[in-house]
Amino acid sequence: MQANQNLRAAAARVRQARALRQGAGADRYPELTVGMGPTRQRTSDAGPQGGSTATAWRAQAGISYEADLFGRVASHLDAASADAQQAQALYQSVMLALQADVAQAYFTIRQLDAESMLYAHTVSLRRAGLDLLETRFHEGDITELDVTRARSELASAQSQALEAARQRAAAEHGLALLLGRAPSEFTLAAQELHRISIDIPAGLPSSLLERRPDIAAAERAVAAANARIGEARAAFFPQLILTGAFGYESTDLGDLLRWSSRSFILGPLAGTMLSLPLFDGGRRQSRVDQARARYEEDVALYRQSVLQAFKEVEDGLSALRLLDEQSKTQDVAAASASRAAELSKAQYDAGSISYLEVIDADREVLRHRQTGVRLDGLRAQATVQLIRALGGGWSQS
Template identity: 35%
Template structure:
């Protein structure tokens, strides 16, 4: 058996000597054109270094206790993240399978048998049973296909890139679900704020109806004013009830995002909106390192490049080396003796002479797949730049709109008070007062809607600049290693 070990060492040494040749193109990341700064940054905020970009628990910048409580659960309990994690584990296993082809396959075979045959004199018709005989063998064997042209190493390279793409997909799924949770929480808070706003409107409309009803009983106003006031109250009540649907759907969405059944989660009413954070964006080139979806596209491109080398390697012959060493004896007694030693060495080589264009087609398909991956990568980068520009423009423009609406809310509130006082004084009809109240509610809802959209754009911007993720994490373990 010492000979087997010696030959294994020899095989490994030969693998090292023969491992310097790999056919196919080496991977180089294609260049993409990125601007030096975002178009929307002037007039909004100055570019900050990438080191100031959100890291880790980015959601804490919104100062919302519900976000702080639930966001960590996404990486643990969200089922979309769990699926991506399982896909990543499978991709890592494929790397292990591919790497194993670089080394010899070593096996041990043992066998034993008993037999007895009949013996007799020719023509006598008399047969005698011979004694039972035993035989056996014990053999170690080694088989190895040296990676002369780098096909196996290109396959390992391809599978490793695919595994890194799966890891980045896991990070992207985690970030996407966290962004979805933050969006749902913002929508829930706004729904609660809208409920409070409409509840105040309902209370005010009840008071207006009481005043108008008293004046109607006194005969100082037209009966139609009572109908108008009652209709206005009922419309406000209807809108208030309808908000219950939106609130319930947001709570259900939040429950599913953290891996719970919709009926399991009960979130108390809270109309306090999250804080609008200041988000440094860095420069556009940092997206190439900070966006996990860009990392997915880049790693897929690397995998397709390696696949070209695998296809090209099919043009070259394959060689397989084999060796066996052991003992064989009949009868079995004394099997492990030098006289029973047997060994063999072998080699075979195969080469395809004619395949009528099959290999050429495989190489052409691999190159085309690589070009498609390059186009997908560049398209992903362009889409990422568009996402950030959209977010920045939304934040900048909505900030200006919010200032105007704040003034409009003050004016509408004051106008509604004046109109109702004038109605009570008899200088205007109730239609004027009702219109002023409707304008006040509509303006307040518009202002709340702009606050909501500013928060959603901030959440979106954090996701579009990569959250707290960095491509450096592809060199380490999985994001959700606690699973």
């Protein structure tokens, strides 16, 4: 969480939204400016002063304030506040997704570790079996066909072990990327995956979904869109802007700060104080229509987010329930396959069956054990997905 670059980018977006909210809040207060400088002016020859030229020095403070008579500033501030809250919720969503991705990448690596250990054990057994068959072949007890088949099965197991190692390296590199580290600088020691057993309380309340950050972000988007409707509607009403300036004015710089040089002005320096729109060809109405359509879009997306959340929770619960039953069934199948392999080897040693049947039985054992390991990995992945779907777990806190 400290080094992931996607999370840092999300945090920067939160700071941007908060800065925009601060800027929107500044509209509630007057704006005060100060300035000083000369003005060079020449009047017309036909004017009352007969074409005189003069320099005027001014040192003034100005003030401007928009009276929020119809809620434009308040609506703009509400929209900016909702945007900031949405950015915060999206940050939490990115963080939750990052935590889930790290957990899933970790369990993927552990599943591949378990498969690698299974392949290593299989390679060891097949190499020992091949040595025994080669000894019996040299003694004339069996034909070369059995030795060739055993050597082929050993090479197949070695190839599968190398494939698992390749997949583990790729998964480890993916985990390093999530952690914000270079793949060449990150290693994770091998460790077998143990079966995860969790106790999910019955009757999880739907209120747990309210804390999901993506749902919170969608709800804040609706609030922001609603506020922007009010901001767009305020454009139909008069806008009152109060302005003023006070300070000193003199044609001589040395007399600029004398008491007799003071001056002031109340009212707009240009334009009017109170403006009322009469006709704009439908521009303001189009903005209102656009704001309302955006609101309807965000409402639909919010409802879709809620439906998607319910689906993900139901998927997680059903997946864990079915995977638990499937794992129990697979354990029985693996035990039966192991017993069948022992019987096949005993029959082969007694000369009642061919070595091909021993190979088939050995393949069944490996296949069932592979399936068991992968089911354990799927249980871990489904657990992470359910925790993510519930916004972090099923604890009421």
